[in-house]
Amino acid sequence: MNEIAAQKPKISRASDTTLTRDYYVSPDVFEREVRQVFFKQWSYAGHVSQIPNIGDFFLHSYAGESLIIVRESAENIRAHFNVCRHRGSQLTEAPSGNVKRFVCPYHQWTYELDGRLKRAPMMPDAECIDYEKLSLHMAAVEVWAGMIFINLASQPEQTLIEALGAPPAGLLKLEPERLKEICRDRLLVKANWKTLLENYLECYHCAGSHPELGVAFDIQSSFDQTADWGGTCFLGGEPLRKGLVTVSMTGELVSKPLGRHAEDRTPELEVAEGLGLLPVLTRVLLHIDHAVIHVMNPLSVNEVEWTSYWYVRDDAVEGQDYSVDKVAEVWRATNAEDKQLCERNYKGVLSRTFVPGPLNPRAEGALRPVLDVYLRMMDQ
Ligand code: FES
Ligand SMILES: [Fe+2]
Structure with missing residues (x-):
């Protein structure tokens, strides 16, 4: 019952x-x-079968936000806000795909699958900017029985579990x-x-x-x-x-x-x-x-x-x-x-x-x- x-x-x-x-x-x-x-609050975003391989991603829209749901590793899935930390361009418009890194189409700032800034052309790390502080904004993500749920808060009051x-x-x-x-x-x-x-x-x-x-x-x-x-x-x-x-x-x-x-x-x-x-x-x-x-x-x-x-x-x-x-x-x-x-x-x-x-x-x-x-x- x-x-x-x-x-x-x-x-x-x-x-x-x-x-x-x-x-x-x-x-x-x-x-x-x-x-x-x-x-x-938590909300359904998709199913693990959509991103079986590392680098697989899909876009998910919720409450006016665009999120990139990406498989970062065999164990981890991330939900990044689709917003470049330079001047805010969306990083991708593709509904789904596979990437090694996310490269912003505007000025080619490049992000790792886990959201860390890896490269900003002509702006080396620690010279005029601190890469560590410019990771993509993240939503919380949890997989529950194969279903992927997101919470737009990066640190929700309650985990899904x-x-x-x-x-x-x-x-x-x-x-x-x-x-x-x-x-x-x-x-x-x-x-x-x-x-x-x-x-x-x-x-x-x-x-x-x-x-x-x-x-x-x-x-x-x-x-x-x-x-x-x-x-x-x-x-x-x-x-x-x-x-x-x-x-x-x-x-x-x-x-x-x-x-x-x-x-x-x-x-x-x-x-x-x-x-x-x-x-x-x-x-x-x-x-x-x-x-x-x-x-x-x-x-x-x-x-x-x-x-x-x-x-x-x-x-x-x-x-x-x-x-x-x-x-x-x-x-x-x-x-x-x-x-x-x-x-x-x-x-x-x-x-x-x-x-x-x-x-x-x-x-x-x-x-x-x-x-x-x-x-x-x-x-x-
Ligand atoms: S807005 Fe993304 S690199 Fe400039
Ligand atoms: Fe009804």
């Missing part, structure tokens, strides 16, 4: 509401969020480090990021709006589970409908069983592993045959990017073991529905007449505790 299911559901108070209008529309609030929230704990046995059995990405969708949602967060935190809207999701997930018990999402992170997946083995339009497997489940002869295992990071949501869902990871990236007060990555086991063969359309079908449809719901919701919130109404204490129990976490971060 996962950690969430082991806890007793809380019921929110009937007087709970979402936040006042300013929190969703004010550019000043967004600026404060950059410092108080976006630069403090402190926040989440070690990966549980059920999750490790799926061998999440042995996945390969098969597709990713990026949706631009014209809404405040908290509108999208609130939408994800409740399934009050699911029965009326998500016919595909209702095929796979046990929506009723997800009401109870989300009521426990009160901190900045949690472990656990979403409960599937009874008798189903995975999330797909038919409830049947859409790829080879992951990890050590390949040897199982009992496919009725209801595997629901995963994790969530809050308040800027990262949601990892691991099923018996595939994984989906959703990541929120706030762009401005009224725009947020929602990226979904889909993974199967690394030796699965397209056309034989899986088809991308079938693996991604349920969440693709659901994401498109949520985009429309959130954009319509946000248009209403923009009205000067908007005041937050009472939340459903039985089906929207997660909203207020998560918003309270957010408010505490904003007030620090």
